[in-house]
Every structure is written in C-alpha cells, then in structure tokens.
Amino acid sequence: MLCEECQMKPATVHITKIVNNEKTQIHLCEDCAKEKHISLSTGLGGFGFDDTGFSVAKLLSSFFETPSKTPLDISDDLECSGCGLTFQGFSKTGRFGCSQCYNTFKGQMNPMLRRIHGKTVHVGKVPKRTGGQLRIRQEINRLKRELQEAVNAEEYERAAVIRDKIKELEQEENSF
C-alpha cells in the first residue's frame, strides 16, 4: 500500500480514528507521518515521561478539526478570559492554556472526555485545601458510614461524637 499523502513510499504508519462510530483510516509513510507530527517515539531515555508513545496532543487535536463549518458551530468564537486561548487554538495543539480553560470550554468538555477516558467524573484523590466542598462531602460520607458502624455496634457515645462532627461539617459545607 502506498502512502496516501505522497503516493511515493510504502505506507508504514496506519491510523484508525473512530469518532461517533464513524471509522476513518489513514495510511502514511514514515516521512509524511513525521511531517504530520504523528511520530512514534523511539530513541533512548524513552522510559518515563512520553507516556503514550506517539504525540497524543497532535492526534487528539485531529478530533476537533471541523472539516466543514456549520452555522451551529459557535465554539470557535469562545475565548478563555484567563489566557486568551480560543477553541480553535486548542484544536490545533490539543493543549489548554490555563486551568480556567476547562471552565471556558465546558460545553465541549464532556464529549471530549468521554472519548478519551470513557468517563466524565473524577473519583480519585481530592486535595485538602483546594478540594472545596467535594472534600467536605467525601468526609461527611465517610463519617456517616462510621456513624452507622458505631450504631450497629451499640457504641452510642462514639456515635454522638461522630454525629456532632457531621453537623459541623454540614454547616461548613453550606457556608461555601
């Protein structure tokens, strides 16, 4: 098979893209792939940080290229107040400019995250200080389980202490 781009060299890089169940395949030779920044990472010192072996950012960005502009496509006009990045700018690099971008491009976020991760909600670690209400809510849930255990074990004094703690946290949560 010849490279789709230059039609000269044999295609050695094959990319399959599935977006909304629509399958697209691209076959490129190594040189054209490189030009398109779809480089397979080789070389020494690879262990460590280049996590996926090819440029995710570049590949990812191809998800957002809008081949035909429809009038419905208003996302292009959005601009992040934090860093000035536009959605088009993001589409080119696959990288956001600052943490506020996540808020700015909220509307586009869920489908994108679902495509990458299959999920859209974080369930892991929550930082103590900047975790905000989530941290408190998690702590309340944890305490509620503990309360139930204490009640089951008929340790009513301990249960009372836990109940007070929960109340305190609930007040804190409401003050946010």
Add this chain to the structure above:
Amino acid sequence: MSLENLMDTSRIKWINSPGPDSDIVISSRVRFARNIRNVPFPHLLSDNEAKKIVNDVYFTLKENPVLSRDIELYNMSELTAEQKTMLSEMHLISMDLANSEKGAVIVNQDESISIMINEEDHLRIQVMLPGLQLEEALKQIDKIDDLLEEKLDFAFDEKIGYLTACPTNVGTGMRASVMMHLPALTMMDKIGQIFSTISQVGLVVRGIYGEGSQAKGNLYQISNQITLGKSEEDIIQNVVSVARQIIMSERKTRQNLSGEARLRLEDKILRSYGILTNAKLVSSQEALSYISDVRLGVDMGIIKDLKPSVLNELFIMTGPAYIQEISKNATTPLERDLYRANFIREKMQK
C-alpha cells in the same frame, strides 16, 4: 550536590536495592501531574512566572525538615545538551523538559523522587522504585503531593479532578507504569499478542528503546492510559494485576524452553557474555541487546557470580550521553565505543 553526584549510580535506589519480582520487573513508577491554579500552563508562561513556580516548589520542599537535606534543584538553562540527555537516559527527566529553557528538576539523594517543573504541566512528580511495588510508590508520592498541596494552590475541579494542560491526563493526573524485561516472550514472538490484549483493558505497552517487537534490550513499559473516572488505587491494581500475569507468562516461557531452543538460547547468552567481557569496541545499541541477554542468563542461573544490579547499572551507564559525560576525553564515536567496552569489562569483573 553536583551533577557528578547524580551520575554516581551506586546511590540510585531502583538500580541497587532488591525489589519484589525484580528478575522481570526492573522498576515501578508513579507520576502525578499537577498545576497551579490561575497561572497559565508552562507553554504560555513568562520567564518570571516560570521562575516563581520553580522557587515556590523548591522552597516548599525545603521547609520540610526531612526532605530539605535530601533534595537538589537543577535548572535546565544551566545544563549542557549532553547533560540533559544523560538525565533523560537516567529516567530523571523527559526530553520535553530537556528542551524547555524554563524547566527545572528536583531530585532526591537516592533518585527515587524526581519532580519536573514546567514540563507540560507545572509539576510532574515522580516516584520510582525497584521491582514491582506500585502500591508503595503511590504511598510515597501521595505524601509528597500532600506536602506540596499545603502551600501550593493546585488547580482542581470538583467534577473532573486535577486539571492538566492536556485533557488526556485530567482527573487523577496519574500515570502508573512498570518497566519489564521480557526477553523470552520477545524471542518466542508472543509480545504482539500481549500488546493487543493489554490495550483492551485500558493499558499501553511500548518498547523503552524502540517500538514493538524490535524493542532493544527487551525492555517494555506498561502503563495506564485512562486517568479519569477511576481512583488511583483502582488504576494501580489494574496495572499490577496485568503485570503479574505477564511476569507469570515470561517465567513460564523461560522454563518451557527445551531441546534445541534452550541450547540456542544458552549459546546466545554465553556469546553475549563473551562479547561484553572481551570486546574492544561496543556501541550503545549493541550494548543494550548483550546486556539484556546476560541479564536473562543471570536470572536463569546460566551465568553465576554476577549481580543483577550491575546489569541495571549498565543499562543506564552505556547510554551515549552518559558515556560522553563520564568519559570527558572521548570525543569521537570510536573513542566512545572504546571507552564503553572498557567500562563494561571493568564493571563485569568486579
């Protein structure tokens, strides 16, 4: 701590300390991506803002009585290109960081902790331990993360978790990976099969030196791809259980070699041993495959009186940049190959 101290491989934990299943798993690594709230991500950062982040991170760690004596900061702008490549050969930094003038790295004494600053994200915290011990690595990185979080406002969203420059890292911001030595599976052409099976459970495999079945040194890295929607512990459990299965099938493949296949393997191992202990010139590429053979020989009991740690060391120390840095006078490729051959002989005789 100078760069020469960093190069002293005798203090590197993942090379020298024994770890669980270290006949097959060379090292385990957990990495957290973190960013400071309301500050542009590194690629949009001004030099002054970048410097401020480096200082904030460094001094936050310096305030900790235990860590303060243990850590050292290296600015990318103060290192030569060779020195930076060497740090990447040692798995302490990425080439992305090496290429960033705003970048810096903080490394501790046994080089189990490395914190890259202003790489793709403001912070890339890494803990690397010998053998298969991702759970322990998570425990350690968690502490460092907590310590930094006391002073730094991390960008975090209640719904999607830790915010990162690239949405592929959002959520936990965690990448857990194991470096595995899989010569038998590679030899029997079973690696491809494993590659495709693993991708179905959300993990990625790749050669550390080169891709696919042509991976030099038979070293592979297995890591999680998904960072959102699963807890850190669950992600790690997933990687660990897959790693365990691969360990078992590598061991089984080694044991099941018999007859001609076994004879040919022993021959190959001993030839490689012969070359490493006798050759006058060794290039970095051939060094990798011979070291891999000899390491297999040691693990299978075919070669005795050689510690596996020496071979871990040689995997790093025969890299082009490392040799260039340590040899000082070797300027041509020929001189470096000569130096490398001498160096390997010396190490293996000890």
